[in-house]
Amino acid sequence: MENKKSEVWQNLARWYNNFGHKEITPQDAIKLLKPGNKLFIHSGCSQPQKLTSELYRQHQYLKDIEIHHFLSIYSNNQKILKHKPQDLFRYNAFFLGEQSIRDAVNSGQADYTPMGLSDIPALFHSGRKSIDVALIQVSPPDKNDYCSLGVNVDVAKPIMEEAELVIAEVNPFVPRVHGNSFVHMSKIDHFVYNEKPLLEYKHKTPDETTCKIAKNVASLIRNGSTIQVGLGDVPHAVLNELIDHKNLGIHSDSFFDGFVDLIEQGAVTNKLKTVSPGRSVACFGLGTKKLFDYVDDNLGIEFQPANYTNNPLLIAKNHQMTTINGAISVDLMGQINADSIGPIFYSGIGGLVDFSRGASYSKRGMPIICFPSTAIGGSLSRIVPTLISGSHVSLTMADVHYVVTEYGIAQLYGKNIRERALALISIAHPKFRKWLLDEAKKLNYCYSDQQLATDATGHVIIYPEKYRSVFMIDDILEVHFRPILPTDERLVQDLYYSLDEESRIYRFFRKKKYFERPDVQMDILMDYENILGLIGVVGEVGHEKAVALCSYEKNSTKNLAEIAFTVHNEWRNKGLTTYMLQQLIRIAKEKELAGFNGEIMWENKAMEHIIKNCGYSVKVTAEESGWFFEFLFDENK
Numbered sequence: 001m002e003n004k005k006s007e008v009w010q011n012l013a014r015w016y017n018n019f020g021h022k023e024i025t026p027q028d029a030i031k032l033l034k035p036g037n038k039l040f041i042h043s044g045c046s047q048p049q050k051l052t053s054e055l056y057r058q059h060q061y062l063k064d065i066e067i068h069h070f071l072s073i074y075s076n077n078q079k080i081l082k083h084k085p086q087d088l089f090r091y092n093a094f095f096l097g098e099q100s101i102r103d104a105v106n107s108g109q110a111d112y113t114p115m116g117l118s119d120i121p122a123l124f125h126s127g128r129k130s131i132d133v134a135l136i137q138v139s140p141p142d143k144n145d146y147c148s149l150g151v152n153v154d155v156a157k158p159i160m161e162e163a164e165l166v167i168a169e170v171n172p173f174v175p176r177v178h179g180n181s182f183v184h185m186s187k188i189d190h191f192v193y194n195e196k197p198l199l200e201y202k203h204k205t206p207d208e209t210t211c212k213i214a215k216n217v218a219s220l221i222r223n224g225s226t227i228q229v230g231l232g233d234v235p236h237a238v239l240n241e242l243i244d245h246k247n248l249g250i251h252s253d254s255f256f257d258g259f260v261d262l263i264e265q266g267a268v269t270n271k272l273k274t275v276s277p278g279r280s281v282a283c284f285g286l287g288t289k290k291l292f293d294y295v296d297d298n299l300g301i302e303f304q305p306a307n308y309t310n311n312p313l314l315i316a317k318n319h320q321m322t323t324i325n326g327a328i329s330v331d332l333m334g335q336i337n338a339d340s341i342g343p344i345f346y347s348g349i350g351g352l353v354d355f356s357r358g359a360s361y362s363k364r365g366m367p368i369i370c371f372p373s374t375a376i377g378g379s380l381s382r383i384v385p386t387l388i389s390g391s392h393v394s395l396t397m398a399d400v401h402y403v404v405t406e407y408g409i410a411q412l413y414g415k416n417i418r419e420r421a422l423a424l425i426s427i428a429h430p431k432f433r434k435w436l437l438d439e440a441k442k443l444n445y446c447y448s449d450q451q452l453a454t455d456a457t458g459h460v461i462i463y464p465e466k467y468r469s470v471f472m473i474d475d476i477l478e479v480h481f482r483p484i485l486p487t488d489e490r491l492v493q494d495l496y497y498s499l500d501e502e503s504r505i506y507r508f509f510r511k512k513k514y515f516e517r518p519d520v521q522m523d524i525l526m527d528y529e530n531i532l533g534l535i536g537v538v539g540e541v542g543h544e545k546a547v548a549l550c551s552y553e554k555n556s557t558k559n560l561a562e563i564a565f566t567v568h569n570e571w572r573n574k575g576l577t578t579y580m581l582q583q584l585i586r587i588a589k590e591k592e593l594a595g596f597n598g599e600i601m602w603e604n605k606a607m608e609h610i611i612k613n614c615g616y617s618v619k620v621t622a623e624e625s626g627w628f629f630e631f632l633f634d635e636n637k
Contacts (some may be wrong), residue, residue, distance in 0.1 A: 001377055002204075004365045015141050015185065024190040029167050034188075035063045037132040037363055039089075040159045043070040044097075045201060045292075046152035046286055048137040048169035050194040055135070065089035065628035068131065069285070070120065070155045071097045073201050094155070095348035097231070097526055105345050112345050114392075118310035118354045119284075121158035134163035138183060139174040146182040150174040150198070151255070151285030152297060153181045153303040158634040165189050173197050175292045177393075177635065179302030202289045203256070206237040209372050212406035214238045217324060217370050220402060220409065220541060221245060224272045225366070226318040228252040229259075231286070232326035232345070242267055249273035251318050253302070253309055253351035255282035260294045274318045276302065283309040310351050315358025323355040328371070329382045329391065330403055331407075332421040332440055334412045336369055336395035343390025356399055360413075366402065366607055369395070373405040373429040381432035383424050385439035402542070403427065408463060411542030421445040422487050425452075430460040453525045464528050468585060471536065471579045479547060481583060484524050484533040491535065491546040492520050498568050506604045507566050509625065523551070529591065530554040534583060536576060547571040550580035552588060552596065559594040560630065565607070577610050585614075585633065595632035602626045 011445040016023075029051060033039065041047055041055075052074060055062070067089055071289075091110035096102045104110035115123065123129045136156055138147035147168065149156055157180060160166055168183075168191045206214065213234055218241035221227065226249035227242075239258030240344050242248065249270045250259055259280065280301040285291050308314065315321055327338040328346065339347045359365040375382055383405075387393065388408045401413040403424065410423035421440045425433050433452055440446045453461045463492040464483050465603050471479045484492070496504075504512050526533055533551030537544040546566040552561035563584060565577050588596065595616070600607050604626070612618055616631040 001539060002411075006452060011346070012057075015145065018145065019141075019185050019188075019191070022185075022188065022190050024192060026050050026192050027058075028606070029190055030054045030058045032132060032165065032167070032539050033062060033065060035065070036402060038066045038068065038130055040068045040131045040134045040156075040163065041072075042134075042136040042149075042156050043154060044073055044152045044153060044286055045199045045432045046150050046156070046174070047072065047074050047199055048171075048194075049196055049199070050192055051135045051167065051169050052152050052621060053604055059089065062089040067091045068094070068129075068159070070094045070117075071078075071102075071286075072101055073098055073199055073286075088205065093348070093433055095350050096345055097347065102346060112348070114339075114349055116349050116353045117154070117306045117421075118312070120155045121305055121307040124155075124159050124162045131163040132161055132302045133165045133167065134160040135167050135169070136160055136183075137169045137171055137174055138188075139176050140172055141171055141185050142176070145185045147185060147188070148174065148176040149181045149183060149303075150177060151292065151303065153177070153179065154253070154284040155203075157181065157183075157305045158307065160187075164478050164531035167191065169194050171196065171198075173292070175296035177295050177301070177303045178297075178299055179304050180308070181303045197289065199294055201286045203236045203258075204233045206233065206240065209406045210234055210237045213370050213372065213404060214226070214241045216404045216406070216409055216483055217368055218242055220366060220368060220404075221248075221322050222320055222364075222540075223247055223251070225275050225320040225322040225547075226251050226275075228315075228321070228323045228325075228351070228359075229256065230323070230325035230351060232373065234326050235324045238324050238370070242585070247272050249277075249318065250280035250282065250301075250418050251309070251315065251321070252280075252282050253284065253306065253355070254287075255280070255285040255287070255291065255295070255303075257287040257291050260287075260291055261336065263294075263300070270300070272319075275314060281309060306351075310354035310357035310358075312354055312361065315355060316361035316365070319363045319365075321359040321362035323359040323367045325352050325356065325367075325369055327369050327382075327394070328375075329384055329387065330424065331384050331387045332424055332436065332443070332445055333417055334397035334400045334403070334420045334424070335393050336390045336400055336403075337387050338369075340390070340392040342388045349394065352394055353399070356401075360401060367399070368402045368404060369400060370404040373407055373427065374432075376431070379427055379434070383428040383432070383436065385436060385443060407464075409541055412541065418446045419487070422450070426463075426485055426487050431447045434461045451521065453487075453527060461527050467532075467534065467583075469583060471576065474575050477538070479536045479538055481534045481536045481548075481580070483528060484535045484549075484551075486524055487519065488524050488535055488546070489520050491537065491544060492523055493517075495546040495549060495566060495568060496520070497564065498570075499566070500569055501568075503569060505605070506601055507564070509599075509601065526551075532584075532587060532591075534580060536580070544559075548576045548580060550577075550584055552584050552593075554593065555597075559592075561588060561593055563596045563598045572606075577607070581610060581614060591635055593633075595630065595635075597628065597630040599623065599628050600626050
């Protein structure tokens with residue numbers, strides 16, 4: 001940037017000869033405003049600081065001025081908005097990104113216009129909203145007299161094009177970004193010159209909970225996906241977990257420092273994108289000097305207006321479009337509230353709806369909502385039976401696909417209300433799950449006898465994530481094993497029904513035609529201590545198929561556990577049972593169990609072979625229907 005600053009001075013004489021007559025003092029610039037004017041201020045990191053400061057200094061003269069703003073991070077707003085008389089200027093925000101603006105809106109001192117980011121440009125292009133004066137910040141003109149709007153093209157480009165009067169703050173610290181970001185000096189009526197670094201925005205260092213959420217989200221994202229990340233510390237933290245991904249692309253409204261890291265470390269290549277392959281696409285940047293320096297004159301990234309980047313139909317053209325956005329709460333039907341706390345306005349619609357719908361239309365697209373399971377120091381559940389009175393429905397239940405907390409992933413798309421409620425309860429904080437289930441029963445969202453897995457004291461069991469593993473078949477096909485969840489009822493039923501008659505007899509020691517819910521509940525409700533089961537699935541989350549199942553149940557009098565195995569008919573002879581046995585042994589040893597036992601029918605030679613070759617000394621006792629086995633972990637063969 002310092003070199004660019006010297007270039008500016010070298011070019012100063014040239015463009016001052018052509019446009020020097022347009023230079024104006026900040027004081028005179030603000031005095032051009034007239035009562036009743038509608039004013040637009042450039043957003044985010046691009047807010048023109050000299051012009052804005054002067055605007056605030058003269059605020060007492062701004063009678064009946066309407067100020068439109070998309071996203072502000074300017075802390076000086078508080079000085080003027082807190083005790084502003086109502087007959088002075090009226091602030092109208094399209095997104096509440098800064099606390100003083102939230103306070104002003106919620107106290108009736110400012111206005112909020114709820115609109116998706118993609119729709120804002122059309123509001124002004126159509127004339128339904130007019131702008132008299134636009135205050136923007138731009139780079140100095142190049143040799144062809146074009147300035148760049150820098151890292152905030154978003155709604156600034158469309159709105160300034162409709163303004164009657166354009167006043168620019170020319171600043172050599174503004175990066176020249178490629179894309180649809182350029183403004184010719186002939187379109188600028190007046191300018192003030194300023195040399196001041198851009199406003200910076202820094203995300204918080206993620207805490208343990210945020211890191212867990214980020215890891216869960218990252219586990220969903222496929223290599224080769226095109227990603228969008230919305231505002232908020234939780235969505236941004238996901239970028240830290242994508243370093244080892246391959247061939248990611250970027251098509252996003254916001255561009256953060258974390259994207260720079262992914263590009264520089266090779267996780268983002270953009271080569272598999274369907275729209276603008278080879279380039280990252282965004283409409284505004286929110287970050288630090290690191291970001292500003294990276295995008296400056298970088299042909300690998302283009303900034304476009306919001307009606308381009310946030311167009312759901314364009315977003316959908318990117319295959320595997322994956323969107324990562326935050327929320328405030330979700331109810332048991334799957335309705336997302338992302339912009340209010342009850343009736344209190346908190347943020348705005350932004351790009352949430354645009355990108356969620358675009359991703360849902362995309363081939364193998366994946367819209368993801370992520371947030372911590374609790375708020376206010378853990379005293380409040382963000383997963384609620386029904387949204388609090390006055391809360392805004394940011395995404396309808398039909399628009400929600402994946403919801404992620406630190407406790408796991410709930411896939412909701414295509415699920416009925418009962419399945420949705422149970423899936424969301426399973427990723428709620430354990431201390432709120434019983435309450436949520438009780439409320440779900442009152443609302444008739446689930447069965448009246450629906451249960452949760454609890455320990456001996458009645459406390460809800462925390463899911464043991466550490467027992468997840470992957471079994472490779474022929475180094476190509478992955479079978480993902482994980483502890484069974486209460487929401488796996490349908491998966492387990494489908495697996496049992498896939499068994500032929502002989503396999504059912506081997507597994508259940510009798511001919512069994514039906515696998516009704518009460519029976520299956522016994523196989524999926526476990527405390528993960530005395531009763532533990534693993535399910536092997538193939539396919540992505542939300543499209544899983546169970547191919548194998550194993551479990552152990554501790555004997556109440558001996559420190560041994562009885563084991564059982566089930567494998568889908570089409571997945572036999574691939575080593576799954578041997579693998580499951582070794583996984584159960586590993587877990588049982590950790591739980592300090594002494595060994596395993598069980599019963600095998602005489603005809604079940606395959607299972608007999610696996611047990612006798614388990615690596616331990618197996619004791620066998622003949623029974624009427626088969627043989628009973630037992631082996632201890634401290635007695636190797």
